[in-house]
Amino acid sequence: xxxxxxxxxxxxxxxxxxxxxxxxxxxxxxxxxxxxxxxxxxxxxxxxxxxxxxxxxxxxxxxxxxxxxxxxxxxxxxxxxxxxxxxxxxxxxxxxxxxxxxxxxxxxxxxxxxxxxxxxxxxxxxxxxxxxxxxxxxxxxxxxxxxxxxxxxxxxxxxxxxxxxxxxxxxxxxxxxxxxxxxxxxxxxxxxxxxxxxxxxxxxxxxxxxxxxxxxxxxxxxxxxxxxxxxxxxxxxxxxxxxxxxxxxxxxxxxxxxxxxxxxxxxxxxxxxxxxxxxxxxxxxxxxxxxxxxxxxxxxxxxxxxxxxxxxxxxxxxxxxxxxxxxxxxxxxxxxxxxxxxxxxxxxxxxxxxxxxxxxxxxxxxxxxxxxxxxxxxxxxxxxxxxxxxxxxxxxxxxxxxxxxxxxxxxxxxxxxxxxxxxxxxxxxxxxxxxxxxxxxxxxxxxxxxxxxxxxxxxxx
Numbered sequence: 001x002x003x004x005x006x007x008x009x010x011x012x013x014x015x016x017x018x019x020x021x022x023x024x025x026x027x028x029x030x031x032x033x034x035x036x037x038x039x040x041x042x043x044x045x046x047x048x049x050x051x052x053x054x055x056x057x058x059x060x061x062x063x064x065x066x067x068x069x070x071x072x073x074x075x076x077x078x079x080x081x082x083x084x085x086x087x088x089x090x091x092x093x094x095x096x097x098x099x100x101x102x103x104x105x106x107x108x109x110x111x112x113x114x115x116x117x118x119x120x121x122x123x124x125x126x127x128x129x130x131x132x133x134x135x136x137x138x139x140x141x142x143x144x145x146x147x148x149x150x151x152x153x154x155x156x157x158x159x160x161x162x163x164x165x166x167x168x169x170x171x172x173x174x175x176x177x178x179x180x181x182x183x184x185x186x187x188x189x190x191x192x193x194x195x196x197x198x199x200x201x202x203x204x205x206x207x208x209x210x211x212x213x214x215x216x217x218x219x220x221x222x223x224x225x226x227x228x229x230x231x232x233x234x235x236x237x238x239x240x241x242x243x244x245x246x247x248x249x250x251x252x253x254x255x256x257x258x259x260x261x262x263x264x265x266x267x268x269x270x271x272x273x274x275x276x277x278x279x280x281x282x283x284x285x286x287x288x289x290x291x292x293x294x295x296x297x298x299x300x301x302x303x304x305x306x307x308x309x310x311x312x313x314x315x316x317x318x319x320x321x322x323x324x325x326x327x328x329x330x331x332x333x334x335x336x337x338x339x340x341x342x343x344x345x346x347x348x349x350x351x352x353x354x355x356x357x358x359x360x361x362x363x364x365x366x367x368x369x370x371x372x373x374x375x376x377x378x379x380x381x382x383x384x385x386x387x388x389x390x391x392x393x394x395x396x397x398x399x400x401x402x403x404x405x406x407x408x409x410x411x412x413x414x415x416x417x418x419x420x421x422x423x424x425x426x427x428x429x430x431x432x433x434x435x436x437x438x439x440x441x442x443x444x445x446x447x448x449x450x451x452x453x454x455x456x457x458x459x460x461x
Contacts, residue, residue, distance in 0.1 A: 067328065067362060067384045067435070068405045073455040076400035076437040082391035083268035084138045086196075089145035089318070089358020089377030091387070093205060094422055095179070096123055097186035099162060099415070107160040109415060116160045116415035118183070123414070126428040127190060130385050130404060133432060135194040137389045141267055142196050145275075145358040145377070146203020146318030148187050148239070152418040153179035153208070155220050160415070172223050177234060179417065184238035200239045201275045202261050203318040203358065207231045210331060212286035228281045229257060236260035251301065256293025257281070264301045271392050272310045274301055274352075276317040276343075278335060288319050289336045290343050298343075302350025311394045311442070315347060316356040320375040324460065326362035329379060333359050339368065347371060353448050354397070363388075363401050363436060365459045370447050372440065372459075376401065381422040383408045386432070397448070401436035401456055404428050 096119045100106055107116045134142060154172035156162065163175040191198050204210050208224035208231060224231075240263065242248050249263035258277035267273050276298070280289045290298070298315075305313050322338035335341060347355065348369045358377035363386070366373040378386040383406030391398040409425030416422065436457030440450050450459055 067378060067386060067403055067456075070403065070435045070456060072433040073435060073437060075434050076389075076391075076398045077439065079391045079393050079396055079398055082393045082396075082398070083271055085141045085143060085267065085271075085390045085392075086134050086137060086139045086387050087143040087145070087316075087356055087374075087376065087390060088134070088387035089316075089356070090147040090203070090361055090379065091144055091377070091385070092127075092187065092380045093147040093150065093203075093361075094381050095150040095183045095416055096127070096414075097182050099182065107162045109158050109160055111158060112412075114412075116158070116162050118414050118416065118421070119186075120414065120424060122424070122426050126406065126426050127380070129428045129430060130380065130387075130432075131190055131194060131196075133402070134387060135196055139389065140195065140197055142191060142198050143273065143316055143356065144198060144200040145316040145356055146201045147205045147358060147377075148200055148203070149183050149205055150416060150418075151205040151208055152416070154223055155417050157418050158415070162415070163417070169219075169223050169226070172220070173227060173230065176227075176231070180234045180238060184235075188238070198239075199265065199267075199273060199275060199316075201316050201318055202232060202235060202277045202279060204279065204333060206235045207279055207286070210286070210333060212281075213284070225281065225284075225286060228279070228286060232257070232261050232277070253294045253297040256291050256297075258291055258294040262290075262294050262297070266310075268392065270311045270394050272301075272305050272313045274298060274313070274315045276315060278317045278319055278343075287336055288333055289341070295342055295346060299346050299350060302346070302352065306351050312354065312392050312397060313350075313352050314354040314356060315352050318357060319359050320357040320364075321355070321368075321373060323366060323368075325360055325364035325366070325375045326456075328361040328384070329382065330360050344369070351446075363456045365436075365438060365453070365457050367448070367450060367459045372448055372450070374399065374457075378403075380406075381408065381426065382406075383426065383428070385428065386435075395442045397438075397440045399436075399438040399440075399457055400434055402432040403435040404432045 098119050099117045109116050153176040154166055156166050163178040165171045166175050207228055212225040214221040240248050249265050251264040253259045253262050261277040262275060264274045276290055278288055278290055280287050280291050319333045319335050322334045352371055355371050355373045357375050360375050361377055361379050363376045376388050378384045385404045387402055389400045406428040408423040410423045412424040413421040414424050436455035438457040439452040440448050443449050453459060
């Protein structure tokens with residue numbers, strides 16, 4: 001089909017959120033978030049919703065260097081009068097908050113004798129440097145395509161009792177809510193304090209992290225699968241609601257499981273953002289797909305955008321489409337059926353220009369069927385924080401990937417609900433470097449042409 005012609009959310013920490021009883025919970029995860037043992041780059045065997053080793057390992061260029069090893073490239077050009085935004089999927093992919101603030105009861109980790117806490121001075125300093133730089137980019141809007149938090153809540157592997165007992169599903173859900181009441185407000189407060197508006201999507205860590213079905217019965221994994229709708233409601237209450245408790249965005253699916261978590265918003269006269277929820281519970285498992293009601297709503301949004309001659313239509317969702325992309329410490333969830341899916345066909349036929357995704361904690365650009373796919377994001381707790389700065393006018397789009405080269409130390413860990421926490425020693429330099437740029441423009445037929453690209457944003461295929 002021919003392409004289209006041209007044409008503060010500030011939450012308050014809840015002082016009474018933390019429980020005080022001790023209990024234990026079992027469970028494991030294949031993901032490489034803070035609760036894991038920080039393996040090197042790994043991609044699991046191929047399965048439904050995941051990409052296999054062949055995606056990354058078959059191409060040496062995708063494995064050659066980590067994000068901190070890449071050389072700088074010249075900065076992107078500045079577009080006069082452009083709308084500017086920041087896109088930072090997987091920020092933070094970690095639970096970071098002061099569990100001792102506001103007179104909360106302190107809980108001691110028996111194995112270390114230390115007070116359980118999910119932040120320290122080093123983390124707050126490092127986070128301040130990264131978010132301050134985002135705020136200095138001349139953008140007011142920050143897009144985050146999922147994984148704001150670690151989100152393995154409803155468990156207590158170190159038996160501290162920080163969020164209360166977790167022996168039964170009812171207790172696990174109460175503990176989940178208590179954790180959400182602490183970690184989500186801390187996340188949003190950091191951006192609101194700097195005058196930045198956030199536009200988040202649901203990632204797998206907002207719903208407990210994959211997997212959601214275990215080969216052998218696992219009470220915590222079963223709990224996650226059964227309570228998926230509740231996890232999404234809790235996310236929407238914190239991330240997508242205003243101070244009055246009402247939805248921030250009027251344009252949402254009118255029905256279906258994504259009615260609280262998917263939305264469309266005109267960021268600027270030249271840019272429409274559609275944020276999708278790509279996690280669907282069906283057939284006794286959680287699938288990386290959109291539900292039929294959400295798909296019908298998306299088709300309607302795209303028809304209106306074409307009618308209104310919106311210059312740039314961007315869709316954000318947590319997972320990339322299948323194909324060779326750089327992967328960094330991720331289980332590499334991908335969208336089921338990829339370019340054969342109804343979602344992909346709807347985006348192509350509907351004139352979507354850019355598909356923004358996270359999950360893989362690294363950067364790759366592809367252009368397929370007229371859609372510019374930007375897989376990006378990073379892991380802050382590994383010293384590899386990055387973000388993309390975007391500029392858009394009616395006829396041009398410029399992207400610039402900014403990469404930090406931080407350092408971490410593993411002598412001690414921050415507390416988390418599952419297994420070993422993130423390294424407690426972390427340091428970030430005052431400024432990032434540019435490791436990739438891309439300049440695109442409109443064709444006469446209304447398509448997207450990449451005019452120039454450098455570094456990590458040079459398109460592949």
